[in-house]
Amino acid sequence: MRVNPNTSNDLLQALQRTEKEAETALLQVSSGHRVNKPSDDPTAAAVLVGNHARADQTDQYLRSITSIQGELRTADATLNSVVTTLQRAISLGVQGANGTLSDANRNSLADDLTGIQAQLVGIANLSFQGRFVFAGTNSKTTPFVLDATQPSGVRYDGNAGVNSVAVGEGFQLQVNVPGSQLFSDPGAPVFQAIQDLITSLQNNIGIDAAVTGVRAAFDHVTTQRVFYGNALNQLESQQTFLGSVKLQLATEEDKVGGTDLAAALSRLSDAENARTATLQAAGQIARVNLFDFLK
């Protein structure tokens, strides 16, 4: 059988193949990615699209948590000062229930309480980054306004809406308690209780009952505060959880699309060796033919 006398084509093809392998391996080593374009591994590329989307989403959940935390902390601290203020109101009421006080003394207590009422309205109108925190979802309008036509002396212009923010896959966290629920609960209305106490002090009737009313309001606000504490706790543990999700996604990404460095490096040196060997062989073959031996 006659053999193919022209080996250069084979040699060139072989060189091209090893060169391509070396190039691929080099790219994998230098980029750290096994999948640099979809055709490197179409299935892995599709998996990575989903993986990136989830990683981005997780980062966003973490950013959302940070921005919610600020608002929740401020609201929590504010309710704390509501509680302190109500405590002062109670002690003023208890003082006023003492039968030895003169009318003038009780009236001055009532004046103090009027001041407290105004102070409470100020606190309840807390705004965070331009939004009223206790206005329900009507957060662009000052929620509590002093209004003599109201029985409680305070008008609520907010609504009963609540917002929820997603802080995880399928995890919607309620982020506000509407002012109506906090300050105008029918069982323990804060402003009404203070107003009742003021009236009873001025008229010296039913002061004890009015103080009980303020106590109920105090208990109510304290109970409501638990919501914020709870939400903050939940966010903290969610932060930890999302951190581990990110870690897991990164691990998965590396497993699906990362370079196996050892394998890639050994492929690189294999390809380089093959190339050197091919070049050496080419040099040997091309060197002589029969003409060199004829005279």
Added chain:
Amino acid sequence: MSSLVGIMAMAVRALLAEQGALDVTSNNISNLNTAGYSRQRPVLVQADPVIQGPLTFGNGVLLEKVESLRDPILELRIHAEEQQQSKLETLVTGMSQVEVMFSSSSGDIGDQLSKFFNSLQQLSADPTSIPLRHGVIMAAGNLTSAFQTVVHNIQQQRSNLDLNVTQSVRQVNSVTQQIAQLNVQIASMENVHQDASAFLDRRNVLIGQLSQLLDVSVIQSDEGITLTTSNGTALVAGSRSFQLLTQADPSGFQHIFAQGADVTASLVGGQLAGLIEMRDQRLPSTISDLDILAAGLATSFNTVHHGGYDLNGNGGGDFFVPPPAGVTGAASSFKVQVSDPALLAASSDQSPGSNGNLGLLLAIRNQAVAAGQSPTDYYANLVFKVGNEVATNSAAQDASGLILQQLENQRSSISGVSLDEEAGNLLRYQRAFEAAARVVSTISEVMDTAVNLGRY
């Protein structure tokens, strides 16, 4: 018994025959690197014997002909594989350009999709914030321009392919014309029983070139060869070549006509088939995949957006420009409708601070909006499709390349010039020539002897 003069003539014939053989060897060596050259071999035969009475004398050697060594069937297989190879090469090159746009990077559609949903998520923590509302509209704008950019690039690629189609058709026409001319020369030489090897080789190279451009079937006939495409469109019949024409269709793309018939869609091999498949099928199919996603996103966003309320408490309008009916063109016309951040319908209860509708908009992330899939899943599938097309075609191209290499090795083992072989032949013919020359001089001496007989 032959005469001395006869012997002399025989030796001279041998000299001529060996000289002819040396000529062939020299030609082989000269064409060592000539593309398409088939090595030649001198065919030496015994001359007709001389019969004298009961005796038969050999009458020396004749150089009967010079033959080329080639395997026509193998050539056909090589041409067929070349058609396959160059079609695949065109497809791989084309799809690789598309693939770049679907490689995961900051700025690809998948990334912009995430960023858009993230901007909505960010807004839901502070729904009245104007900067964050701006952020949503900007992210939506980036998403729509990512779609537009990809579609624009693909359309650009289609126009480039269209130019290539025209150029390839021009090349086809020039090659078929040359083949027809060669057919004339080959026929006229073969009619007078001359060796047309050199022209045959050249024609073969041209058929190879033609095979890279489109699918060619070769039919051998009395008046040379007939070339047709695989569906029977005549390209060359003997001395005549048939020109292909290009003409733009209403959408501006060139169609190929052969003798009045549109053969654009019937080409199956070669670069032209690859170009046309990319231009008319693969690229449009990628665009229409993007159309489905863009239309799905726009429609579902608009529907939810209509159900919400903007910062002024008014019902939401269209968030994206509504996609064209029938979806086609949705990706290239994908645009954000809302420009005033206050008009973003985030609220579900008419109060400005509500984020209820944002929650519903965000839920679209996991809803089936395009072909029964969520936006990210659909996009991931698209990435798979594009990547898989490149991967499959380049695997086929590699395989076809190996086959072609094998076939070319086979061809070379039959038709290729081997320097070792030629060196051996050169030596052989040289020795034979020298020997024949020696015979001439010996016979000359013998004739001298005969002429001088009886002088002494």
